[in-house]
Amino acid sequence: MSVKDHSDDITTSHGDVESMLRDSIWAQNLDSVTLDHVRSQITEREVGPGEYVCHQGYPADHWIGVIQGLVKLSVLSPEGKAITLTGVNAGGWFGEGSLLKDEPRRYDGIAVGQTRVALMPRTTFTWLLDNSIAFNRFLLRQLNERLGLFISMVSFDRMLRPEARVARCLATLFNSYLYPNGSLSLKVSQEDVAQLCGMSRQRANQALRELEANGLLKVEYGRINIQDLEALRDYGE
The missing domain is CATH 2.60.120.10 (Jelly Rolls)
Structure with a gap:
């Protein structure tokens, strides 16, 4: 319903x-x-x-x-x-x-x-x-944080390679002011990540594998655990 x-x-x-x-x-x-x-x-x-x-x-x-x-x-x-x-x-x-x-x-x-x-x-x-x-x-x-989030999303959508886009997109979901729950775990599928980042599932999966290999996150079945949030925010710079 x-x-x-x-x-x-x-x-x-x-x-x-x-x-x-x-x-x-x-x-x-x-x-x-x-x-x-x-x-x-x-x-x-x-x-x-x-x-x-x-x-x-x-x-x-x-x-x-x-x-x-x-x-x-x-x-x-x-x-x-x-x-x-x-x-x-x-x-x-x-x-x-x-x-x-x-x-x-x-x-x-x-x-x-x-x-x-x-x-x-x-x-x-x-x-x-x-x-x-x-x-x-x-x-x-909150409105200012949201505006900053959308400005950053437009910029990294246009300027960053896919791995950095996925990293920055995931990092926005852990903004401590917008989402003050303190958890560094996200219950999502890789298909969900692809949709959130605006790319194909195959490309998102490749990006997640690279980010995992670099120790920024850990991909589990139906869940992503963030290992290094600051590095995820800065990935690609």
Whole structure:
């Protein structure tokens, strides 16, 4: 079942939402009364592999956090080809742009593997904007980090060889501000990596083998473990 940006069939669970809020930079800066109010409004949803977290063109009714798993953000080309823009790793929140501009989603959000998401209603997001200076500061920094991420992706897509493109693409999924979960492990297939990096599976596999041979990461079945994040960020320079 797909997750659409409507709250009429959302089931609520607790546990993991609390853990995510403890790690979320914006939540750490809220006073206890404000945080309790916000937590009471957030719901949680399980999303299966390949299912939609949000749909391009649908109303943006929630700010979305990734509790566990990975969400890829993608669009369709005029020819109907899916183009992956980026991935949102566990600990990250996305969709604030559509909420701030009050416009429909500009991309599809699709779960990569079993994923759990947190959904903050638009009304709660707007309430935070109106009542929390700390939250506004966080959003400014998050938008700046996101802009820097996309600028770097465009530059290394045009200038770097495939091995460096894969290295930099993977490194963006471990931005400590955007995804403050602390894990250096990514539960993805090599096909997922190819889609995230915008290349063929064969080319992505070759790149991963080179990066593994250089001690930057370790490829396991359905998982990639990062061994040297700083080297991965600088690979190809």
